[in-house]
Amino acid sequence: MANFKTRINQWIKDHREEGTDLLQRLVQAPSTQGNEAGAQAIVAQKIREMGLQVDIWEPDGGELKKHPYFYSPRSEFSNSHNVVGVMKGTGGGRSIILNGHIDVVPDGDRNQWDDDPYSGAIKDGKMFGRGVTDMKGGNVSLILAIQALKENGIQLKGDVIFQSVIEEESGGAGTLAAVLRGYKADAALIPEPTNMRIFPKQQGSMWFRVLVKGRSAHGGTRYEGVSAIEKSMTVINHIRALEEKRNARIRDPLYRNTPIPIPINLGVIEGGNWPSSVPDLVKMEGRMGVAPEETMEQAKNEMAEWLLKIKEVDEWFKDHPPVLEWFGARWVPGAIDVEHELMNTLVNQFREVAGQDPVIEASPWGTDGGLLTHVGETPSIVFGPGVTEVAHYPNEYILLDHVFTTAEIIALALIQWCGMEPLQDEQDAVLASNEDK
Amino acid sequence: MANFKTRINQWIKDHREEGTDLLQRLVQAPSTQGNEAGAQAIVAQKIREMGLQVDIWEPDGGELKKHPYFYSPRSEFSNSHNVVGVMKGTGGGRSIILNGHIDVVPDGDRNQWDDDPYSGAIKDGKMFGRGVTDMKGGNVSLILAIQALKENGIQLKGDVIFQSVIEEESGGAGTLAAVLRGYKADAALIPEPTNMRIFPKQQGSMWFRVLVKGRSAHGGTRYEGVSAIEKSMTVINHIRALEEKRNARIRDPLYRNTPIPIPINLGVIEGGNWPSSVPDLVKMEGRMGVAPEETMEQAKNEMAEWLLKIKEVDEWFKDHPPVLEWFGARWVPGAIDVEHELMNTLVNQFREVAGQDPVIEASPWGTDGGLLTHVGETPSIVFGPGVTEVAHYPNEYILLDHVFTTAEIIALALIQWCGMEPLQDEQDAVLASNEDK
Missing domain, CATH: 3.40.630.10 (Zn peptidases)
Structure with a gap:
């Protein structure tokens, strides 16, 4: 040899x-x-x-x-x-x-x-x-x-x-x-x-988009409206909680040096169009990490079901649920x-x-x-x-x-x-x- | 008569x-x-x-x-x-x-x-x-x-x-x-x-812009970066606290039916440019209500000084303070x-x-x-x-x-x-x- x-x-x-x-x-x-x-x-x-x-x-x-x-x-x-x-x-x-x-x-x-x-x-x-x-x-x-x-x-x-x-x-x-x-x-x-x-x-990944709704009003009476920017903060925290939950399941020693094995990254935010108005829509785009052990479909479903639960965090979302879309690139x-x-x-x-x-x-x-x-x-x-x-x-x-x-x-x-x-x-x-x- | x-x-x-x-x-x-x-x-x-x-x-x-x-x-x-x-x-x-x-x-x-x-x-x-x-x-x-x-x-x-x-x-x-x-x-x-x-x-008002900085990284290792979207949430909460402080001062009975006499409205948010990247910059634009008893300059200074204090809330802002700009319309x-x-x-x-x-x-x-x-x-x-x-x-x-x-x-x-x-x-x-x- x-x-x-x-x-x-x-x-x-x-x-x-x-x-x-x-x-x-x-x-x-x-x-x-x-x-x-x-x-x-x-x-x-x-x-x-x-x-x-x-x-x-x-x-x-x-x-x-x-x-x-x-x-x-x-x-x-x-x-x-x-x-x-x-x-x-x-x-x-x-x-x-x-x-x-x-x-x-x-x-x-x-x-x-x-x-x-x-x-x-x-x-x-x-x-x-x-x-x-x-x-x-x-x-x-x-x-x-x-x-x-x-x-x-x-x-x-x-x-x-x-x-x-x-x-x-x-x-x-x-x-x-x-x-x-x-x-x-x-x-x-x-x-x-x-x-x-x-x-x-x-790690796999997929791109998603979340639309968060508010209700417009004049900024001088902002309390008459509902800020989609503030509601987005609730959505971001909710998504962070999902990331924590998903990563807590991963115990593979291959990940021992990885702080977050399958992160959910929010890369883009965009909302409102006038400084003096309460914004009624915010769009966020991000990348969801997918674990080697799960399918893309499982990850998608988990995100969708989790976002539905946000109405338990804030009643606003009962009648105005965040809209989830999958778009663009994904890597298996x-x-x-x-x-x-x-x-x-x-x-x-x-x-x-x-x-x-x-x-x-x-x-x-x-x-x-x-x-x-x-x-x-x-x-x-x-x-x-x-x-x-x-x-x-x-x-x-x-x-x-x-x-x-x-x-x-x-x-x-x-x-x-x-x-x-x-x-x-x-x-x-x-x-x-x-x-x- | x-x-x-x-x-x-x-x-x-x-x-x-x-x-x-x-x-x-x-x-x-x-x-x-x-x-x-x-x-x-x-x-x-x-x-x-x-x-x-x-x-x-x-x-x-x-x-x-x-x-x-x-x-x-x-x-x-x-x-x-x-x-x-x-x-x-x-x-x-x-x-x-x-x-x-x-x-x-x-x-x-x-x-x-x-x-x-x-x-x-x-x-x-x-x-x-x-x-x-x-x-x-x-x-x-x-x-x-x-x-x-x-x-x-x-x-x-x-x-x-x-x-x-x-x-x-x-x-x-x-x-x-x-x-x-x-x-x-x-x-x-x-x-x-x-x-x-x-x-x-x-109520008077002025428009302002706040730039919030982060540090970019790939979304798959988002923990290597600092999200300007997450830092913006800290800035938004900090501005909310300023609004509370400013309105607590107002005791004029003319405002007894007004939930927030001089609101600070965030009307526009925009940041990041790629779903798979950690965003390194978020821009927010809003309208600051000005009390009849104060000058525009006083209100501007209070906002500027308050934003400097955010480094006490989060050390990140010591080296990356939010940038405050006044632009566009204002009403005395x-x-x-x-x-x-x-x-x-x-x-x-x-x-x-x-x-x-x-x-x-x-x-x-x-x-x-x-x-x-x-x-x-x-x-x-x-x-x-x-x-x-x-x-x-x-x-x-x-x-x-x-x-x-x-x-x-x-x-x-x-x-x-x-x-x-x-x-x-x-x-x-x-x-x-x-x-x-």
């Missing part, structure tokens, strides 16, 4: 320049929503050269729209391809999906960037640029892991399905399209930016058993390569892992080299060392998970030894 | 049709801001026919802008005239300003009106239309009162200064311009819509001694004509009486025929009976306040009686 480990380690050392160059070219191809074609072409060419069976297609918006888990601000995906590359196993091993998204969020205010957001500039072992951490660095780790196996003549028994998908940042339509195209596996790994922590659980939660064999595999190989125990936590945000788990029936782990803190921020960067260490861990994990045919030279050695006898 | 009272009563009965026609023509001339010329022409023609000395001018925006009490969204008043008519007294009597505004607020959503907003339609003793109650009905009461004196040959000793001003609904620039033109008197009467209650005090409070001679006069004549005691209260809103009192040094009373509840609302109306009753009360009050020369026929009678001796 030491043999192939040494080879992989050496191969990755020898291919740092090639990997760095690939990552830089990917960062320099700005793949914001609708502009993924350039970066996907680089990916497709690379995996074709590596000898994978390549599948490229434009997701069918019409078909996707019918699916209950579809969400995107668009339903037309011309020139926004998904790219999948399959390395078929020899048979008898476990299969795996390696999923990474190619889309990046917009670069925002360019004045906040020290360099061009798509420079791919390298300083002090870091590469900079939009998407380098979220998650082109992780994608390169996947590619290098597969390439390391290929070029060292390592044959796996199980299938490896590499996916470069669109739309993760906008609701997961790319991964959903891959699931609907039939791609499933025994497990999945998604190298989103976790700072190399291992996330067997991911994900969970895999911490004793799942892929977890053990990943932890083992992390220790092997990094020489220390990995941090295992639950993530506070969703990934496409929720869709893979709940729609694709493929339990998923999130583990990647990117820097969590700079995702979506100016001067996004990644530590190049982490890209290569992650590639090595994943390569070894693939061998352990999928199973490996004896190496040709080992076979030769066995044959030679037999001949000797 | 019974003689001229009977005559005035009879004259007003005989001129109901003429008064109704005048009011209808005024309502049918929509005098929203910038469009006052048509209605002012009707007023000017009427008072010229009555023999008043007429003064018509366009307020000088350049001059007004320099005045600390000026507020208007515009500073150009071309074709927006003030109209003043003076009935000079014979000398030795007290003078009075009779002030009414000609501007009306916009008609708003026409679908909420049963008729055209400028129909002046009459049904069941009510006339309908934008501005009929606020305050063209009151203006017609003033004109009829003066005309009744004129046409009955009643000569007053003190001057009567009738003012038809622009801009009351937008901050009082019309009345300010009249003050700056030199019009002053021993007292003033403003027939704003009080339901024929007498208001010796009027007004007050006259309840024992002022014009109060006694008005109460007497109300009893005389209406056969019952008037309701005397403090008003919950400002009028141009604040400017007349504080800038024009002319103590003012607000008393008029309009229906308080429908001012600024669709289907605004006035009870025509009240217009004429008010006219009669004001005519008699003018006689008592300004003093009256003996009537010609009374003089004749005295002379005749002397000849008899």
Whole structure:
């Protein structure tokens, strides 16, 4: 066994320049929503050269729209391809999906960037640029892991399905399209930016809107009206109580360092239109965290039932109940058993390569892992080299060392998970030894 | 004395049709801001026919802008005239300003009106239309009162200064311009819509804005940020406490039926821009009621000092104090001694004509009486025929009976306040009686 480990380690050392160059070219191809074609072409060419069976297609918006888990601000995906590359196993091993998204969020205010957001500039072992951490660095780790196996003549028994998908940042339509195209596996790994922590659980989330009613009056006689702003304070406190109740149920040690495992965030408030009038309507919008153990529907129902109970807090709401709406984006939660064999595999190989125990936590945000788990029936782990803190921020960067260490861990994990045919030279050695006898 | 009272009563009965026609023509001339010329022409023609000395001018925006009490969204008043008519007294009597505004607020959503907003339609003793109650009905009461004196040959000793001003609904620039033109008197009467209650005090008000800061974070880890929405709740409670403190000081029996004599109303709230982010800024706008006994500056300072104290409630505000701004409109409070001679006069004549005691209260809103009192040094009373509840609302109306009753009360009050020369026929009678001796 030491043999192939040494080879992989050496191969990755020898291919740092090639990997760095690939990552830089990917960062320099700005793949914001609708502009993924350039970066996907680089990916497709690379995996074709590596000898994978390549599948490229434009997701069918019409078909996707019918699916209950579809969400995107668009339903037309011309020139926004998904790219999948399959390395078929020899048979008898476990299969795996390696999923990474190619889309990046917009670069925002360019004045906040020290360099061009798509420079791919390298300083002090870091590469900079939009998407380098979220998650082109992780994608390169996947590619290098597969390439390391290929070029060292390592044959796996199980299938490896590499996916470069669109739309993760906008609701997961790319991964959903891959699931609907039939791609499933025994497990999945998604190298989103976790700072190399291992996330067997991911918080899901949904957006909601609450409309709070009041009754208008002139501000000089405000006591003749009912302020929707004051009533909103009651609603906010009521929602806080729900958050407390929901989080009190969560006792999973994965959350021991998380103050609020599934927060309910109120992000937007807007109400009233005249300083001298008592406001009769306030609109609030927020994000409800969804636990890995619950369904979106359960969470929705709990919120709806809880809001109905507010009439017990304040009689006003009997005749003027808050109106609850679900809108916009939602991210399905994900969970895999911490004793799942892929977890053990990943932890083992992390220790092997990094020489220390990995941090295992639950993530506070969703990934496409929720869709893979709940729609694709493929339990998923999130583990990647990117820097969590700079995702979506100016001067996004990644530590190049982490890209290569992650590639090595994943390569070894693939061998352990999928199973490996004896190496040709080992076979030769066995044959030679037999001949000797 | 019974003689001229009977005559005035009879004259007003005989001129109901003429008064109704005048009011209808005024309502049918929509005098929203910038469009006052048509209605002012009707007023000017009427008072010229009555023999008043007429003064018509366009307020000088350049001059007004320099005045600390000026507020208007515009500073150009071309074709927006003030109209003043003076009935000079014979000398030795007290003078009075009779002030009414000609501007009306916009008609708003026409679908909420049963008729055209400028129909002046009459049904069941009510006339309908934008501005009929606020305050063209009151203006017609003033004109009829003066005309009744004129046409009955009643000569007053003190001057009567009738003012038809622009801009009351937008901050009082019309009345300010009249003050700056030199019009002053021993007292003033403003027939704003009080339901024929007498208001010796009027609440003033100012608009303010409060900016509340937070610290942004992702909603999935909201505990890493500080929600400006939650901090706003602390600010709202703090402002409520200030309102309580300020109102506890007010013991004037005029406010005995007013739950909150000088409310602080929060009319607008707006903050955050993304459901999944912790909001880092909330803006609130409101109206601070100002007591007749305090100055605008005192009220401003009290609010500013109180907001500084919020750091004692929550340490967050030590480094992130709420930012207070004063903006937009303000209305100066007004007050006259309840024992002022014009109060006694008005109460007497109300009893005389209406056969019952008037309701005397403090008003919950400002009028141009604040400017007349504080800038024009002319103590003012607000008393008029309009229906308080429908001012600024669709289907605004006035009870025509009240217009004429008010006219009669004001005519008699003018006689008592300004003093009256003996009537010609009374003089004749005295002379005749002397000849008899």
